[in-house]
Amino acid sequence: MLEDITRPSFAHMAQGVEREAARLGHLCLVCSTDGNPKQELGFIEMMRAQRAAAVILVGGAADTPEYRERTRKIADSLASAGSRLVLCGRPPLGPDAPVTAIEYDNEGGAHALVAHVLTQGHRRVLFLGGPPDHTTAQGRVRGYLDAHRARGLEPDPELLLHGDFTRDCGYRLMRRALAQRLEFTAVVAATDLVAAGALTALHEAGLDVPGDVSLAGYDDIPFARDLHPALTTVHVPYQELGRLAVRSALDRSAGDAATHLLLGTHVVVRDSVAHVGP
The missing domain is CATH 3.40.50.2300 (Response regulator)
Incomplete structure (x- = not known):
């Protein structure tokens, strides 16, 4: 069910x-x-x-x-x-x-993914999360926060956005972040579907991934490897x-x-x- x-x-x-x-x-x-x-x-x-x-x-x-x-x-x-x-x-x-x-x-996977992004030098990491009361979304947010704090960093609350786990939500949240001129060099999405929507919004804004903005997802569903560029994610x-x-x-x-x-x-x-x- x-x-x-x-x-x-x-x-x-x-x-x-x-x-x-x-x-x-x-x-x-x-x-x-x-x-x-x-x-x-x-x-x-x-x-x-x-x-x-x-x-x-x-x-x-x-x-x-x-x-x-x-x-x-x-x-x-x-x-x-x-x-x-x-x-x-x-x-x-x-x-x-x-x-x-x-x-x-779930939480450990998000922690490891965000730690990888931080290891690449990123310090302003936008997180496109799911529903705030949902257990899966909560675990991924905890991983995002803990990965920062383990390195003595405190993420900007403005970079933590909530929505749902769909492609359309990723597109909307990404367009909103760009319209608000939030400062970030990387995006971590709560699912690969959310990442796919965010990728489209970034491309429409004329931004190159990963040249201008890095992007990562979560789930490792089959199409993640077929995006351009192929998506870093959590299996x-x-x-x-x-x-x-x-x-x-x-x-x-x-x-x-x-x-x-x-x-x-x-x-x-x-x-x-x-x-x-x-």
């Missing part, structure tokens, strides 16, 4: 789930919720009634007390029916919840996340105990970040 099946990162996780489920002899039903909690709950109730072996929720969320209470009730309800709730790319609920949480090092093992979600959900050797697994990320250096300064 995912928010938007058209987002490449979600699609790759769903593909990993579907392929691993098929390999293990299970049928996989993919549901898109459009971010609607009521629609999500309706799908979950349908799957519970169908006695699904597992329900896998893909992608981040707004981590509020209401969300945690609702998700805990869902987990308990599924467990009572012999099913398993898996949070894939969402934070765990706690040690006593009958939930499997499969995460990737997230989305398909492996999906496969591991299935394997972990079907392995009930731990009973109803909470399970938390974390996969690594790494920076993929391509051509879009240039060295500046002496």
Whole structure:
């Protein structure tokens, strides 16, 4: 179950789930919720009634007390029916919840990416982030801030912009930053899609990447290597996340105990970040 099946990162996780489920002899039903909690709950109730072996929720969320209470009730309800709730790319609920949480090092990936940009001499780094209440966006912002502070730097708050994870948002935020004449030599985008929109806006403004402005993304979706220039980004093992979600959900050797697994990320250096300064 995912928010938007058209987002490449979600699609790759769903593909990993579907392929691993098929390999293990299970049928996989993919549901898109459009971010609607009521629609999500309706799908979950349908799957519970169908006695699904597992329900896998893909992608981040707004981590509020209401969300945690609702998700805990869902987990308990599924467990009572012999099913398993898996949070894939969402934070765990706690040690006593009958939930499997499969995460990737979201914050660490952002930290490593921004550290790479800073190592190239950049000190004014514009960050094009996602929704401020979204767990995935929050982790990437923390990585951005911590990478600066680890080097004794305090980023300018004006260089931290919020939007969503789409290409159009990247385009709009980049045009806004240029219109406001914000000073920056590099841009780090919350996703590769956001970076693609920013790249178009920079090109339309007559700016060369990376000659005038360096640019980096996050996710390492396939088209990142086909942009011009090829995009420096963070690789997230989305398909492996999906496969591991299935394997972990079907392995009930731990009973109803909470399970938390974390996969690594790494920076993929391509051509879009240039060295500046002496």
